[in-house]
Amino acid sequence: MRTNRLLTALAGAALLATAFLAAPQATAANTWAPAATAKIHPGTMMYTEGAQCTANFVYTDGSGNAYVGYAAHCAGTGTATDTDGCQAGSLPLGTRVTFNEGGSLIDEGTVVGSGTLVYSSWVTMHRLGTTDANTCAYNDLALVKVDAADVSKVNPSVPFWGGPTGIDTDGTAAGDRVWTYGNSSLRFGISQLSPHTGISLGDDAADGGWSHPLYTVSPGIPGDSGSAFLSTDGKAIGVLSTLGLAPLPASNNIGDIAKELAFAQAHSGISGLTLVNGTEPFDPVL
Incomplete structure (x- = not known):
């Protein structure tokens, strides 16, 4: 979740405050920055009115606009324990978001780009009157449209690991390996602590496939919310949302x-919305 709210969540052990395959290369309208020098990418810090989360994947639309995803609760206005997106408050669409590097508890680091919140699952579920409990609990995705002046700074590859190579559609089984790259400001810019891997705890059929519980070493911490998770073949599995109590503490x-x-x-009004594959091959070196 947002850093300033997740600190409260961790204290209560309730919430981590915090189809569709795209071409593996840039769309005709976009030429991605080289992965080694791109300033905006999966894993970039994102600040929304002072609260920090981590970018997950890059997305495009039919017109070639570039979007970066994070968790919808990163723009939430309630408390750290507000996990029901159909009930919790959110900042409005149109809210400005910055992409930063080097942020810490002391300051927000350096702004490397900007964008606008153009889609939030929480805002959308409010508008639609969604009532399905699993959708309300786990549908936690927002999209920030990258300013035109900053699109040339974007690359869709996940740092350290590479990928994504597509979208996973069959969930996870107990013991499946997963890979992620969190970028919490609580790590004080120590990039070696950002890439980590973990193990699925097995999906629960009761939630309709909306959520995948897992355990990583080290666990996701405040500010990691929204970050991307990849499967053993580099496919995009999901977006970090909550901290669980069971079956393992700090899962x-x-x-x-x-x-x-x-x-x-179906509901954003963004025509041709797709997740973009990384330009770098997936390489699970750990």
Whole structure:
């Protein structure tokens, strides 16, 4: 979740405050920055009215606009324990968001780009009057449209690991490996602590495939919310959302990206919305 709210969540052990395959290369309207020098990418810090989360994936639309995703609760206006997106408050669409590097508890680091919140699953579920409990609990995706002046700074590859190579649509089984890159300001810019890997705890059929509980070493911490998770073949599985109590303490729950993106495609009004594959091959070196 947002850093300033997740500190409260961790204290209560309730919430981590915090289809559709795209071409592996840039769209005709976009030429991605080289992965090694791109300033905006999966894993970039994102600040919304002072609260910090982590970017997950890059997305495009039919017109070639570029979007970066994070968790919808990163723009939430309630408390750290507000996990029901159909009930919790949110900042409005049109809210400005910055992409930063080097942020910490002391300051927000350096702004490397800007964008506008143009889609929030929370705002959308409010508008639609969504009542399905699993959708309300786990549909936690927002999209920030990158300013035209900053699109040339974007690359869709996940740092350290590479990928994504597509979108996972069959969930996870107990013991499946997962890979992620969190970028919490609580790590004080120590990039070596950002890439980590973990193990799925097995999906629960009761939630309709909306959530994937897992355990990572080290666990996701405040500010990691919204970050991307990849499968053993580099496919996008989900977006970091909550901190769980069971079956293991400090386990994490990620929202299913295939379901979250399908919901956005149906209700965002963004024509041709797709998740973009990385330009760098997936390489799970750990």
